[in-house]
């Protein structure tokens with residue numbers, strides 16, 4: 001077959017092929033081009049990294065890799081001056097950018113999408129912290145990073161992606177930075193007094209040495225990785241820093257001997273080990289506080305000063321308290337049985353309500369621990385993750401980075417978990433996604449801000465959630481409060497007040513006495529020590545479901561709830577008063 005001669009069909013002069021040979025690649029143009037390409041890469045990868053969080057870690061990682069590789073090819077093309085690289089890669093970049101924006105948009109509310117009305121403005125707002133980190137809009141997005149930091153991070157990131165090593169220094173630094181941007185970190189003495197607090201962004205009230213910051217960054221990363229130990233081991237003129245977590249040893253990074261000695265000296269000061277014998281084994285303890293959780297860190301150092309080894313063992317200072325199941329949370333036996341029955345169902349929803357700070361999350365975590373995480377796929381959506389749970393995928397919502405609880409929850413539901421926990425249902429959209437999930441074969445645990453169980457129902461309806469959804473999705477609602485527990489060492493008996501006797505319909509003399517607070521050294525003269533939870537559990541039944549359709553009044557709902565055996569928090573609290581756990585005033589204070 002003879003190919004037709006192209007030149008014969010089309011006049012040659014009509015085809016204009018852009019020739020890159022013709023571009024004047026003088027030294028100035030080359031430098032400018034390179035600088036622009038590097039700047040574009042830094043901006044693009046930074047933007048993908050920050051905004052991609054809404055897509056979940058796996059997918060965000062894939063996008064980062066795609067943009068990283070494109071950027072690398074582009075740079076290589078500029079440096080080697082291969083003429084086809086720029087025209088070939090530019091369309092790839094545009095297509096990848098569009099696909100990334102489309103994927104990201106799917107999880108965002110209408111007003112924040114790029115491919116929607118006002119989209120360019122949204123895009124500009126997303127890009128601003130990367131293009132002009134010094135502007136106002138960028139200020140609340142974590143500490144600005146210097147160009148040098150960004151370039152080294154970028155190179156480190158690419159090296160990591162290309163070589164597949166995931167735990168080199170750069171990732172450690174980046175992780176430390178990301179963590180530091182969200183939470184304060186305190187070093188504590190063994191007895192719990194705060195030595196130093198490093199606020200988000202690595203700032204402290206006083207000047208902090210780089211060794212302290214390094215120690216903070218390492219401790220924060222092992223806490224985050226749920227690791228049990230951190231070790232410093234000398235290895236040819238350097239130190240290998242390793243984390244050990246559930247059967248796996250992971251080298252975090254290798255640091256220079258001087259830096260390692262500085263960090264170890266800092267840790268020894270924290271643990272009150274400084275000045276002890278150099279050649280023997282030394283031990284000490286200090287603590288850290290992160291996200292309101294206290295960790296105890298036991299330090300052990302061995303070997304001579306020139307080749308010192310150090311092992312840090314980390315444990316939650318209040319581990320026993322936080323590993324508890326539902327049975328240890330002070331439920332009445334009947335409520336506990338009802339609650340267990342509710343959460344063992346294959347689908348439905350348990351709402352835990354109350355103001356924040358009333359132990360809602362502790363209850364939800366305890367409920368999650370009752371489930372077998374190896375048999376059921378359990379995921380959580382939290383902001384922030386309050387404590388690590390074994391075998392459960394916990395996803396933190398990066399609110400500052402533009403993600404919303406609703407968008408992350410939607411992403412999580414695509415992974416089809418059996419059980420999902422949502423930190424807070426605070427808007428209609430989140431409620432509806434969670435309730436749809438509860439209707440389609442998932443069990444949903446969630447917290448919701450409401451005074452009590454009835455208030456939760458009316459608030460859901462007031463938010464505009466379809467009554468049909470509330471009716472069918474919600475299995476049970478648990479309201480709770482924390483009352484102060486009477487100090488067992490100093491509580492004193494007293495006459496039960498008339499009102500209490502009447503409320504319980506008691507025969508005079510049935511309760512000989514209740515207790516009131518006094519104060520002693522053990523309780524800091526307050527008379528109270530610890531807390532007693534007070535509960536109210538409403539299990540949905542036909543009667544209440546029927547009421548929900550017909551715009552119910554709180555009074556009707558309450559009547560139906562009481563009829564079905566729900567005891568109010570006040571009654572539950574008064575039973576605890578009768579048991580001598582707390583006082584009448586305390587119950588009135590928390591339930592009033």
Ligand SMILES: [Zn+2]
Nearest residue numbers: 487490520523
């Ligand atoms: Zn006391």
